[in-house]
Amino acid sequence: MFALDVKRLTKAYDATTVLAGVDIQLAAGEVLCILGPNGAGKTTFISAILGLIKADSGEINLFGELQQGSTRSRALRQQLGVMMQIGNLSANLTVFEQCDLFSSYYVHGYSATELVALAGLEAHSQQRFGRLSGGQKQRLLFALALAAKPNLVFLDEPTLGMDVEARRALWQQVQQLKQQGVAVVLTTHYLEEAEQLADRITVLNQGVVVASGSPAELKALTHYKVIQCESTLTDQALLTLPGVQHLQREHSLCILHSSHAECTVKALLLADDSVRQLEIRSVGLEQAFLQLTQNDTTHKEHAA
Structure with missing residues (x-):
């Protein structure tokens, strides 16, 4: 019961x-x-x-x-x-x-x-x-x-x-x-x-x-992982890497949202052999919550 x-x-x-x-x-x-x-x-x-x-x-x-x-x-x-x-x-x-x-x-x-x-x-x-x-x-x-x-x-x-x-x-x-x-x-x-x-x-x-x-199952529903690194590549070059949906910069760090993190990292290392502080992590609950509750239009604007 x-x-x-x-x-x-x-x-x-x-x-x-x-x-x-x-x-x-x-x-x-x-x-x-x-x-x-x-x-x-x-x-x-x-x-x-x-x-x-x-x-x-x-x-x-x-x-x-x-x-x-x-x-x-x-x-x-x-x-x-x-x-x-x-x-x-x-x-x-x-x-x-x-x-x-x-x-x-x-x-x-x-x-x-x-x-x-x-x-x-x-x-x-x-x-x-x-x-x-x-x-x-x-x-x-x-x-x-x-x-x-x-x-x-x-x-x-x-x-x-x-x-x-x-x-x-x-x-x-x-x-x-x-x-x-x-x-x-x-x-x-x-x-x-x-x-x-x-x-x-x-x-x-x-x-x-x-x-x-x-909480773990909800975070697994998101369609991307977060890749963080220091790279000499331009924003345009980073955005053309396979799987990349979104890019933001925090000081010297590049933060990428990727739907295919492994492919993104392989291409990143081939394009820039000086990459430093590379880190790959799953999204947090906050990102999962935002993705689950935003409407389709918002999602497309964010992904763009």
Whole structure:
């Protein structure tokens, strides 16, 4: 049984289709990252799963239970944790008071003291929410999303506003959730975060799933490799090498995108025997994401 099983989910606002037949499955102890440009349908997708909006058609199964409309049972809500991108709390309640309030909502959840510790805000437990920094607010919202000791957690841009140290600490907490068998749905604009945390990445673009797989599988979908070197060849000569799709220069370095890296390198070495600092590497997740989400016109302009 999947923690989450979504089939053919659709949602439109007036004449604008936001979700167009989305299928997603998520098992216990798995981290699924949903990537997509702004307006791709990520927040609408999560809102439909949580019952915040009603989908037009399709099926949403949570822990094997088919959801009807936008209602969710109390028993089911006790199994869910949610941290939405735009989250806010009463500015006048202290950190401890917020945690005490959320702890009271759940029968078998964390105590207020445990939630303060999860947020790493013991030294700020008597500080009012409105006086916390942006990163501290995110840490508290993350802890409150875990108040129920949930089996399925939705994290929408959880590390927004955090410094590097706090972000990596939260990554460790997500890894711990996974080890405990908790299923996690994550959205983020930090592609390094997706690569570090996700077992699978689903890419949404204009309401459609355009790719799904592990970070390594998504990077393998790109049609080029990156060749970096120092060369005496002119830009025109470099662009005429077999397989070269794109050229850029960074100081003394030439950076080539090639669809046939081996052929490019052989021709490069024949044309310039003084090549230095030669390096060939696969593309990163950022390049893969851009290639998957840009339209055909953009791709042709980029390739040209």
